[in-house]
Amino acid sequence: MVLRVSLKPRSAATGHKVQTSSEITFIGKTRAVMGLSISPSGSWLVAVAGHKAYVAPTSSFKTGFTKFVSPEALTCLAFHPSEDYFATGDDKGNIRLWYCLNEQVAAHAVGVEKRAQTTTLHWHAHAVSSIAFTPNGAYLLSGGEEAVLVVWQLHTGKKEFVPRVGTSINAIAVAKGGQSEEYLLGLADATFAFVSAATLKISRSYSRIKLGAQLSVQIESYLIIVQIPRHLIVIYLHSPLLRWRSIPPRQPLFCRPRIHPPCRYTLRRLQH
Numbered sequence: 001m002v003l004r005v006s007l008k009p010r011s012a013a014t015g016h017k018v019q020t021s022s023e024i025t026f027i028g029k030t031r032a033v034m035g036l037s038i039s040p041s042g043s044w045l046v047a048v049a050g051h052k053a054y055v056a057p058t059s060s061f062k063t064g065f066t067k068f069v070s071p072e073a074l075t076c077l078a079f080h081p082s083e084d085y086f087a088t089g090d091d092k093g094n095i096r097l098w099y100c101l102n103e104q105v106a107a108h109a110v111g112v113e114k115r116a117q118t119t120t121l122h123w124h125a126h127a128v129s130s131i132a133f134t135p136n137g138a139y140l141l142s143g144g145e146e147a148v149l150v151v152w153q154l155h156t157g158k159k160e161f162v163p164r165v166g167t168s169i170n171a172i173a174v175a176k177g178g179q180s181e182e183y184l185l186g187l188a189d190a191t192f193a194f195v196s197a198a199t200l201k202i203s204r205s206y207s208r209i210k211l212g213a214q215l216s217v218q219i220e221s222y223l224i225i226v227q228i229p230r231h232l233i234v235i236y237l238h239s240p241l242l243r244w245r246s247i248p249p250r251q252p253l254f255c256r257p258r259i260h261p262p263c264r265y266t267l268r269r270l271q272h
Helices: 058-063
Strands: 002-005 024-028 033-038 044-049 052-057 066-069 074-079 086-090 094-099 117-122 128-133 139-144 149-153 159-162 169-177 180-187 192-196 202-206 218-228 231-238 241-247 268-271
Touching (some): 024 052, 044 074, 052 058, 094 128
Parallel strands (some): 033 074, 074 128
Antiparallel strands (some): 033 044, 044 052, 074 086, 086 094, 128 139, 139 149, 180 192, 218 231
16 A cells, blocks of 8 residues: 655644644555655656556546556666656566656556556566666666676666675665765675776775674665765665664764664565
């Protein structure tokens, strides 16, 4: 189930510890969500779950989702930073670019499943765990069990590789500071590895943040980058704990607030 929840509290709840949202809008039902995102333009909401991509225009959430069918189960999602299309990874190692964000989506018949125009990129032998576009939209990054970062040049289809990053890639994000750009990899052993976009080599890594032993069978993770002047805050979420770290490190900057219940609609499930 996907809901839109207003962060504005009801006036009667103002000042209370527990706030009640002033508006909750039901958008639609889905299977277990593996990716949920709003387009950079703010015009589209997309969720991926099972063998479907669920698309809704943000201007009319009450119309619900239009469902687009994928031949394989979808595992991750990323929006192009400047154009109205999105990319998904699936459990067979395919990456698809979906061109289905148009006015026809808003005028859909309820319950009808559609096929969309797509472009397929394939190199991975196993499930694609994470994908991310570079800020200029020219490249797409992908990673998974192979412990290889793949850099796809979208206009030509050519690809470059950063092999042997250490272990499976769980999450990918792009960090930009000044004139330099780096790719940040969240690895399965809880290491963060920075890859220089210029040289495609690992420039440094941090491995102090460790996942609990109870997560050795099932890991849920999500990697977020928050950039502030002179510091890079890396937030690594795994149910039900939230940890963050400042890079470069300062005095002990580990925090582990407990989150309850887990925000499962923003998490990606990996089975080991």
